[in-house]
Amino acid sequence: MASGICKVALDTPLRRLFDYRLPDQGKPEPGVRVRVPFGRQKLVGVVVELADSSDLPEEKLRTVIEVLDEAPLLDAPLLEFLGWASGYYHHPVGQVIAAALPKLLREGRDPHARVGHWQPTVEGVQAQAEQALRRAPRQQALLERLVTGTGASEDTLDETQPGWRAAARALARRGWIERVLLDAAEATPHPAGPRDVAPEPGEAQLAALDAIVGHLGKAGAFLLDGVTGSGKTEVYLRVVEAVLARGDSALVLCPEIGLTPQLVERFRQCFAPPIAALHSQLTDRERMAAWQQAASGQARIVIGTRSAVFAPVPGLGVIFVDEEHDPSYKQQDGGFRYSARDLAVLRAQRLGIPVVLGSATPSFESLHNVELGKFTRLGLPARAGTAVVPRVSVIDLRAHAVHRGIAVPLLQAMDRHLAAGGQVLLYLNRRGYAPTLLCTGCNWIAPCSSCDARMTVHQRSGRLACHHCGAEEPLPERCPRCGYPVQSLGHGTERVEETLAERFPGVAVERFDRDVLRTADSLEAAFDRVKAGTARILVGTQMLTKGHHFPDVTLVGVLNADQGLFSTDFRAGERLAQTLVQVAGRAGRAERPGEVLIQSQYPDHPLLQVLVTRGYAAFAASALPERAATHWPPFGRLALVRASSTKPEAALQFLRAAAGEAGPLPRSLHLRGPVPAAMLRRAGRYHAQLLVEGSQRAPLQQFLSQWLPRVEALRMPGGLRWTLDVDPLEVF
Ligand SMILES: [Zn+2]
Ligand SMILES: [Zn+2]
Numbered sequence: 001m002a003s004g005i006c007k008v009a010l011d012t013p014l015r016r017l018f019d020y021r022l023p024d025q026g027k028p029e030p031g032v033r034v035r036v037p038f039g040r041q042k043l044v045g046v047v048v049e050l051a052d053s054s055d056l057p058e059e060k061l062r063t064v065i066e067v068l069d070e071a072p073l074l075d076a077p078l079l080e081f082l083g084w085a086s087g088y089y090h091h092p093v094g095q096v097i098a099a100a101l102p103k104l105l106r107e108g109r110d111p112h113a114r115v116g117h118w119q120p121t122v123e124g125v126q127a128q129a130e131q132a133l134r135r136a137p138r139q140q141a142l143l144e145r146l147v148t149g150t151g152a153s154e155d156t157l158d159e160t161q162p163g164w165r166a167a168a169r170a171l172a173r174r175g176w177i178e179r180v181l182l183d184a185a186e187a188t189p190h191p192a193g194p195r196d197v198a199p200e201p202g203e204a205q206l207a208a209l210d211a212i213v214g215h216l217g218k219a220g221a222f223l224l225d226g227v228t229g230s231g232k233t234e235v236y237l238r239v240v241e242a243v244l245a246r247g248d249s250a251l252v253l254c255p256e257i258g259l260t261p262q263l264v265e266r267f268r269q270c271f272a273p274p275i276a277a278l279h280s281q282l283t284d285r286e287r288m289a290a291w292q293q294a295a296s297g298q299a300r301i302v303i304g305t306r307s308a309v310f311a312p313v314p315g316l317g318v319i320f321v322d323e324e325h326d327p328s329y330k331q332q333d334g335g336f337r338y339s340a341r342d343l344a345v346l347r348a349q350r351l352g353i354p355v356v357l358g359s360a361t362p363s364f365e366s367l368h369n370v371e372l373g374k375f376t377r378l379g380l381p382a383r384a385g386t387a388v389v390p391r392v393s394v395i396d397l398r399a400h401a402v403h404r405g406i407a408v409p410l411l412q413a414m415d416r417h418l419a420a421g422g423q424v425l426l427y428l429n430r431r432g433y434a435p436t437l438l439c440t441g442c443n444w445i446a447p448c449s450s451c452d453a454r455m456t457v458h459q460r461s462g463r464l465a466c467h468h469c470g471a472e473e474p475l476p477e478r479c480p481r482c483g484y485p486v487q488s489l490g491h492g493t494e495r496v497e498e499t500l501a502e503r504f505p506g507v508a509v510e511r512f513d514r515d516v517l518r519t520a521d522s523l524e525a526a527f528d529r530v531k532a533g534t535a536r537i538l539v540g541t542q543m544l545t546k547g548h549h550f551p552d553v554t555l556v557g558v559l560n561a562d563q564g565l566f567s568t569d570f571r572a573g574e575r576l577a578q579t580l581v582q583v584a585g586r587a588g589r590a591e592r593p594g595e596v597l598i599q600s601q602y603p604d605h606p607l608l609q610v611l612v613t614r615g616y617a618a619f620a621a622s623a624l625p626e627r628a629a630t631h632w633p634p635f636g637r638l639a640l641v642r643a644s645s646t647k648p649e650a651a652l653q654f655l656r657a658a659a660g661e662a663g664p665l666p667r668s669l670h671l672r673g674p675v676p677a678a679m680l681r682r683a684g685r686y687h688a689q690l691l692v693e694g695s696q697r698a699p700l701q702q703f704l705s706q707w708l709p710r711v712e713a714l715r716m717p718g719g720l721r722w723t724l725d726v727d728p729l730e731v732f
Pocket of ligand 1: 439440441442443444479480481482483484
C-alpha cells in the first residue's frame with residue numbers, strides 16, 4: 001500500500017474528484033494545489049481531501065507530480081462552501097474551484113514568487129513633473145504610467161504595454177526608473193491612507209447600524225431598503241469600522257466597479273488598511289496580487305464584483321451585497337451559472353456572520369424572504385433636506401406630437417430645465433442609431449445571417465451590427481434585393497444624440513453606452529464632464545441607471561418604457577419597475593427638486609400607474625401575489641436546461657430524450673417543454689429549452705441529482721451543447 005491517496009479537483013467537465021497517490025515528499029493538506037498527470041497532459045488541481053485507500057485498482061493509480069503550495073490556498077470553510085455551490089448548481093466541483101481561483105493560480109503560478117517590478121526614482125518623478133520626455137513618447141508614456149501607478153510589474157506591462165522593454169532600458173540608463181523584486185501582494189500599490197471619516201449617522205441609519213452591529217459574530221440576513229441618497233454607504237462604512245475594530249475583515253460585493261468607482265473611493269477615503277479590489281478590469285497579474293492580498297489577510301476589506309463572492313477572506317466578519325437586485329450578480333453564460341447574491345447569503349450563514357443586502361428596489365426574492373422572516377428589513381427613509389422625492393408623470397405618446405422619438409412635452413420640459421441651469425438625463429435602453437434598416441421599395445429588413453434577429457444600424461461607424469451575436473457588416477446605401485434606397489427605422493442612443501444636437505444647438509450632449517465608452521477611463525472622463533457641468537444633456541442606456549450620482553440633473557426622461565410592459569418573461573415587470581425607479585433616482589439631489597417624465601403608449605398600464613402614484617414598495621406589494629398565484633419564483637423553484645446545435649432539430653430531439661429519462665415525477669415537480677427558444681437561431685445555432693418547475697427546493701434538487709447523470713449518459717449528437725441553469729433569471 002502506498003503512503004496514501006489524495007482526492008483532487010481538476011478543471012474538467014467530469015462530476016467527480018480524481019484519486020492520486022501521494023508523492024514521497026510530504027503530505028499536501030486539503031486546499032493545496034498539485035500538478036498531476038491526466039491522460040497525456042499535466043494539470044493543476046486542488047487537493048480536496050486525503051484518504052487511506054482508493055476504489056481504483058492499485059495499478060491504475062498515478063502519482064502527484066508536484067505539490068505547488070506549502071500552505072492551503074483555500075481554507076477548509078471556503079473549500080466546503082465551494083463544494084456546496086457545486087452541489088447546488090450541479091456543476092462539476094473541479095470547474096467550480098477553478099472559477100474561484102485567478103487565472104495565474106489556476107495555471108500553477110507561485111503567488112509568492114518575486115517578480116520584476118519597475119518603479120520611478122526620485123529623479124524620475126521629477127523628470128515626469130517637468131515633462132522632460134516630450135520628444136520620446138514611448139518613454140514618456142511608460143514613465144507617466146509608473147509615476148501615477150507607483151510602479152508596475154513586468155507581467156502587467158507585458159499584458160498592457162507591448163514593447164515597453166526598450167523604453168524601460170532607456171529610462172533606466174537615465175536613472176529615472178529602477179527594477180526591484182517584489183512578491184504579488186507587495187507589488188500592489190497602496191494609495192494614501194484615510195482622508196475622511198464616515199459622516200455622523202442619522203436616526204434611521206443608527207437603528208440599522210445597531211441591528212447589524214449587534215449581530216456581528218452571529219448569523220443573520222438584513223435587507224437594507226433605502227432610496228438612493230438615503231445613506232446606505234454610510235451604514236456600510238460604519239459597520240465595517242465595527243468589524244475591523246473586532247479584528248475581523250469585510251467583503252463588499254457590487255454589480256460593476258466601473259460604474260461605481262465612488263464606492264471603492266469612499267472606502268479608500270475612510271480606512272487605512274489596504275483594500276483589495278477584485279473586478280474584471282484587472283490584468284491577470286493584478287488579479288492574482290489582489291487575491292493574494294485578500295488571502296494573506298493583508299487587505300482586510302475586499303471589494304469586488306460577482307466572482308469576489310469566492311474570495312479568500314480570513315476572519316470574514318460581514319458580507320455586503322450592494323444593489324442586490326442587480327441582474328449582473330447572476331452569471332448568465334458559461335457553464336457555472338451561480339448567483340453571487342444567493343451564495344453570499346449562504347456563505348455568511350455557514351460562517352455564522354451577518355450579510356447585508358442593500359437596494360432601493362429590492363428583488364422579489366429578498367422581499368419574500370422578509371415576509372418569511374428569513375431576512376430582517378431595515379428601512380432607510382430619504383433624509384429630509386438632502387433629497388427631495390422627484391415628481392414622476394407619464395407622457396401619453398398617443399396624445400402628443402413626437403419629434404424623432406421625443407414627445408413635445410418632454411422637449412418643453414428640457415427647455416425649461418436647461419434654462420434654469422439644470423442638467424437633463426434621457427434614458428433609452430437601445431444603443432446604436434436605429435434598431436431596423438428598411439427598404440423603401442420592397443420592405444426588405446436587414447437581417448443577421450446567423451440569428452433570427454434584425455441588424456442594428458450604427459450610422460457613425462457605417463456598420464450594421466447584430467446585438468445578439470456580434471456580427472458586423474458595412475451599412476448598405478441601397479437595398480441589396482431591389483436597389484431602392486434604405487431607411488433607418490426607430491431610435492437608438494446614437495440617433496437621439498443627433499436629434500438633440502439639432503434641437504439644442506450649443507448645448508453639450510454626453511452619450512453613455514458601450515459604443516462610445518469602451519474603457520473605464522473613457523467612462524470616468526465622461527462622468528467628469530458631467531460633474532464639471534460642461535455636458536448639459538446625458539443620453540444613455542443602463543449605464544446611466546447604476547450607481548452614479550448626478551447632483552445637478554433635475555429632469556429625467558425615459559424615452560421608452562413599453563419594452564418591458566408586455567414581455568412574456570415573468571420577471572419583466574419587476575425589472576422594468578427597478579430600472580424606472582433607479583433611473584428616476586438620478587434626479588432631484590441636493591436642494592434642486594427633480595422631475596421625471598416617462599413616455600409610454602400605455603399610460604394607463606397598471607404597472608406604470610401603481611409605480612408612478614404609489615412607488616416601488618406598493619408596486620412590489622401588488623405584484624407579489626400575482627407571482628404567488630402563478631407559482632413563479634420566489635414562490636416556486638426553477639431549473640432550466642438549455643441546448644443548442646448547429647442542426648435545426650437536434651437540440652429539441654436531445655431535450656426530448658432528456659425528458660424521457662425523467663421517469664415518474666413527484667407531484668410537486670413538472671417538466672415544461674422542451675420548446676424552441678424565443679429566438680430559435682442565434683449565432684448560427686438552434687436553441688431549445690426544457691424547464692423544470694418545482695414548488696420546493698429539496699425535491700427539485702433531489703430530482704436533478706438523479707436525473708442529470710442519466711442525461712449525461714445520453715448519446716450526444718456532434719455539435720450539440722447543453723447547460724443547466726438552476727434559478728435562472730430569464731426563462732424565455
Ligand atoms: Zn428592396
Ligand atoms: Zn446575429
